[in-house]
C-alpha cells in the first residue's frame with residue numbers, strides 16, 4: 001500500500017505510524033496482557049481481586065495443607081497489622097475463617113489497602129478467597145482498631161507436591177490517594 | 186541561491202542551520218565525544234571512590250547519582266549518537282546518494298539532543314540531586330522514591346527518544362529510496378545493512394521506552410498506578426516493559442559496530458568479506474531474536490519455570506548468529522595479506538574482547554547460574570566487554586579508518602598504535618578482575634565493599650585511570666590530524682579499502698554524488 005506518491009514521504013509516513021503504534025502498544029497491549037497473563041496463570045502470586053463463589057465439592061479430609069499468614073507494612077505505614085493466627089491446617093475444599101488485626105495509632109483518620117501475594121506462586125490459582133478485607137480499601141479512625149475478616153477455600157486440585165501455602169499481605173497507606181480522588185471529583 | 190555547488194556557509198550559522206549530512210555527522214561525532222568525556226568523568230569518580238574499601242570521597246547518595254548518570258550518558262549520549270554520526274557521514278557516501286533523504290529533519294534530530302542532555306545534566310544541581318536509581322530506572326525506586334528531578338529525567342528521555350526515532354526514519358528512508366542505480370540491497374556495504382536493521386529496531390523500541398517513562402510520569406504526577414502495588418499495579422511490569430526495550434537496545438548499540446568491523450577487517454586483510462550473505466542473515470536473525478529474550482534480565486523476579494526455560498533457550502540461540510559473525514571475521518583474515526594499522530588493531534581488539542563478552546553473556550543466560558551472577562560485578566564485566574571493547578573500540582577504529590577521508594589528512598600512526606595498546610591493556614586491567622569479584626559475590630552499584638575485594642578493586646581503578654587517560658591521547662591525535670596532519674590526496678586512502686566512499690576525492694568534498702555514480706563490475 002502506498003501512502004504517498006513520493007517514495008520518501010511514503011516511507012516516512014509508514015515508519016511514523018509504526019512508532020506511534022508501538023507507543024500505543026505499551027499501553028493498550030502490554031499492560032492489559034501482563035495483567036491477564038498473571039491472572040490466568042496465577043504467576044506473580046497474584047490472587048483474584050474478586051470474591052470466589054464456592055462450588056459444591058467434597059472436602060478432601062485425607063489431605064492437610066498448612067496455610068501460613070504474613071502481614072507486612074509498606075514503607076512509612078504506621079499501622080499495627082498482624083494475623084490473629086499465624087498458621088492453620090486446612091483440608092482442600094473446606095471453607096476456613098480467620099481474622100487480621102489492624103490498629104491505627106495516629107490521631108488521623110486513615111485508609112489502607114492490603115495487597116495479597118501467595119507463595120509458591122503456582123498455588124495462587126488454587127487459593128480462593130470468598131471474603132477478604134483486601135477486596136476493599138479499609139478506612140480506620142485515629143487511635144482505633146479493628147478485626148478484618150478473611151474467608152478462603154483451598155482448591156481440591158491443588159498440586160499434590162504443595163503442602164504449605166504462604167499468604168502474605170502488604171498494607172499500603174492510601175489516604176492521600178483517596179483524598180486526591182475525592183478532591184478530583 | 187539556486188546554485189547547489191556552493192560550499193558551506195560561514196560562521197555559527199553553518200552549524201545551526203546546516204542540512205548537509207557531513208556537517209551533521211561531524212556534529213554528532215563531536216557531541217558524542219563530549220558526552221564520552223562527561224560520562225568518563227563520572228566513571229572516574231566511581232572508580233576513585235572504589236579505589237579502596239570504606240567511604241573515601243563522596244556521599245553514597247552522590248555515588249548512586251554517578252552510576253546512574255554514567256550509564257545514561259554513555260548509552261544514550263556517547264555510543265548511540267556516535268554511530269548516528271557515522272551513519273550520517275557514511276551511508277550517503279556508501280550508497281551513492283547526494284545526502285540523507287530528509288535533510289531538514291536531520292538537522293532537527295541533532296539539535297534537540299544537546300538541550301536534552303543539558304536537561305539531564307542539570308538535575309545534578311537540583312534539590313534532592315540527580316536521578317540515583319540506576320540507568321535501568323526500576324520502579325518504584327524511580328517513582329515513589331525518586332528525587333523531584335526525575336521529571337526532568339523523564340523529559341530528557343522523551344527528547345532523546347524523539348531524536349533517535351527521527352534519525353532512524355531518516356536512515357531507513359535514505360537506504361530504501363536513495364541508492365544509486367544498480368546498488369541492490371545485496372550489494373550494499375555491510376555497515377549500511379547493519380544500520381538499516383538497527384534503524385528498524387529503534388523505530389520499534391524507542392516508543393516503548395517513551396511509553397515506560399510516560400507511565401512513570403503518570404504514576405508520579407497523575408495518580409495512576411501502573412507500577413504501584415497499592416493501587417493494583419505491579420513494579421515487575423516496569424521491568425518487563427523496560428527490558429522489552431532494553432534488550433533490543435543492546436543490539437542497537439552493537440549492530441552498527443558489527444557493520445564497522447565488517448568494513449575494516451576486509452580492508453586490512455585485502456580480501457573481500459567472507460560470507461557476505463550469511464552476515465546479512467545473521468544480523469537480521471539477531472535483530473529478530475532480540476525481541477524474545479528480554480526476561481533474561483529478570484530471572485530472579487519469580488517467573489514460572491516454563492518462562493525461565495523459554496528465555497534461557499532463546500537467549501542461548503542468539504549465540505548462533507553471533508558465532509556466525511565472529512567466524513566470518515576470522516575467516517576473512519585467514520590467509521589474508523594482513524597489516525596492522527590502528528583501525529585494524531582496534532578491530533582485532535574488538536574481535537577478541539567482544540568474544541569474551543559473548544561468552545560471559547552465555548554464562549549469564551543460564552538461568553540457574555544467573556541467580557548467583559545477577560546484580561554482581563560479573564554482569565558489569567560482561568556488559569563492559571560488549572559495550573566498551575565492542576561498541577567503543579569499533580567506533581574508535583571507525584574514526585581512525587575514515588578520518589583521512591573526511592579531513593584529507595593522515596593521523597599519526599605511532600600515536601594511534603600507542604593509543605590502542607594503552608586502551609587495550611587499560612581496559613583489561615579495569616574489567617577483567619571484575620569477573621572475579623563478581624563471581625565471589627561483590628554486588629554492583631555500591632560505594633563500599635568487603636575487604637576481600639580490595640586488591641582487585643584497586644587494580645580496576647588503576648586500569649580505569651589508564652584507559653581514561655588514553656582517550657586524551659586520542660583527542661590530541663584527532664585534533665592534531667585535523668589541524669596539521671600530513672595531507673593525503675589518494676582517493677583510496679587504504680590500498681585494501683573497497684566501496685563507493687573511496688571513489689570520491691580526498692578530502693571528501695562538501696557535496697558528493699550529486700550525479701549518481703555508475704557501479705562498475707568491481708563494486709558489484
Ligand code: HEM
Pocket residue numbers: 321435436438439481482500501503504507542543544545546547549550551555558559560564567568571572575576
Ligand atoms: C551472546 C550474546 C549475549 C548474551 C547471551 C547476553 C546475555 C546477558 C544476560 C543473561 C544478562 C543479564 C545478566 C543479569 O543481570 O543477571 C546480560 C546483561 C547485559 N548485557 Fe548481555 N548478552 C549478550 C550480548 C550483549 C551485547 C552485545 C550487549 C551490548 C552491546 C550486551 C549488553 C548487556 C548489558 C548492558 C547488560 C546489563 C544490563 C543491566 O542490568 O544494567 N549484552 N546479558
Ligand SMILES: [Cu+2]
Pocket residue numbers: 431432435478479481482
Ligand atoms: Cu539482554
